[in-house]
Amino acid sequence: MKMIKSEVPSNCPKGVVASVSAKVGDVMQANVPGELPRGERQVINTKRTLKFSSDDGMDELYSVMQQAKANNSYVRDIKTSPDPAIVIASDGQLDDLVRFCAPLAGVESCAMTVGPTFNLGEFECTPTTYRHLMVQTRRYKTYPVFVGPILIHYRKNFSTFLHFSSALVALRKDLQYLRVFGSDGEKALINAFMHEFRFAIHLHCSIHARNNIKKNLRERRLPELVVNEITDEIFGKQVGSSYVEGLVDAESEEIFYKQLEERKVQWDRIEKENPGCVSGFYEWFNEHKCEEIVSGMLSPVREDAGLGVPPSAFTTNVSESITAMLKRKVNYKKSELVAFIQHLKELIDEQQRELERAVIRRGKYEFREEYKFLEVDEAT
Incomplete structure (x- = not known):
């Protein structure tokens, strides 16, 4: 029986990455890292630059000038x-x-x-x-x-x-x-x-930050109920006419980190209770999200920015x-x-x-x- 090989078009970013990688022997045979394409985004950016460097691209820029x-x-x-x-x-x-x-x-x-x-x-x-x-x-x-x-x-x-x-x-x-x-x-x-x-x-x-954290939690294969519970603990939630504060509502950087440390035991326990999940959310959050929240989302920052007292989310x-x-x-x-x-x-x-x-x-x-x-x- 003849096998039909599924091929990626050679002119699409994915195809270009595959083609260039194959020519240099991929990871095992490349002499230096620079011989390998970094990814599809590099191909897209290069194509844009080449397009703009072409006569048509320069003509467009000249017309604007x-x-x-x-x-x-x-x-x-x-x-x-x-x-x-x-x-x-x-x-x-x-x-x-x-x-x-x-x-x-x-x-x-x-x-x-x-x-x-x-x-x-x-x-x-x-x-x-x-x-x-x-x-x-x-x-x-x-x-x-x-x-x-x-x-x-x-x-x-x-x-x-x-x-x-x-x-x-x-x-x-x-x-x-x-x-x-x-x-x-x-x-x-x-x-x-x-x-x-x-x-x-x-x-x-706050919407982009929340979605980014939800994405990471879902990739860890945690149940959706748990995903929502953790994000609500971070960003707060509205319950009827009352608002339940989250980590972002901490009144100072010190209080934020103290409350975060208290969450560690709970988040580690949740991961153990879900054996199919990928552990390490607390470490990821601490490394990639804490500075973002402290510098641009914490309650005193939003107050200083004129978002009210207590401040609304931005x-x-x-x-x-x-x-x-x-x-x-x-x-x-x-x-x-x-x-x-x-x-x-x-x-x-x-x-x-x-x-x-x-x-x-x-x-x-x-x-x-x-x-x-x-x-x-x-x-x-």
Whole structure:
């Protein structure tokens, strides 16, 4: 009987890794580690770089540079090498970031959120968001979420994100006093922003952190009931009208570690009671999650960031809503670079027009009571 061999397409990332590994004899015959591909992500990044280095890629970048030179005031900064990056921002967005995210002491402020989006084109897109504190939605009386400056890039590394944060400060020097920024935990982004925004508090998204811990617990083959029990012990839970505090609600770093040590016996016992599971959750949590929680999620950190007393949890839901808005704008299809920048310009303009409608008491926003003096009669 003839065997049918299932092959991985040689042009896909997995196929390229397999092909290159086979040519050098894989792990046992490679002379140095550099001969072996690190993984599929390396192949994807290399393909992006090669695509951008091609004539078409350079033509796209050249077109953007010509746009910026001619009439597109939204293209504020272009980095060409080694990793191309483009900063998109209007004067209004930059002024709002200063006004609402880096105000004078004692003035109401909000957090700037930042996080990469996916599947918008053959590039990465990292928008910032903020809440406009002068207006509220007519329906829910909440501060609306606005898209802020946006980075278009091809690598998610420290130098690319540092270019973005330093470009923002170069465009508005007062942004060096940014009070709070939040993210979903992208390490390179956090390190770059903390380097540039030295006075800022960084907040970790509790939803991403919770999901990451749940993923690890499930991979240890623990029952779902146990997974939920442990994550609730870490992040707290709502029971009817009452809130049961978790480790993240500890009032100090010392109390957090004391409470964590008390959990060790319980978590070790749970692992012993489930013989099919992979043990070691406490050690993993201690090594990979403690610093993240202490620096960006603990109760005093959230209080200092202005999330109330007791503080509410921080999430990047506002970034998710902007991502959804961007995807709708491009009709859920990947765009070419020049076309995508045009879509961003249209989105920023629409956002500004909706704000301007509030001046004549129209549209979905209205000025808060202390800013009502900015309204004028429609005829005027």
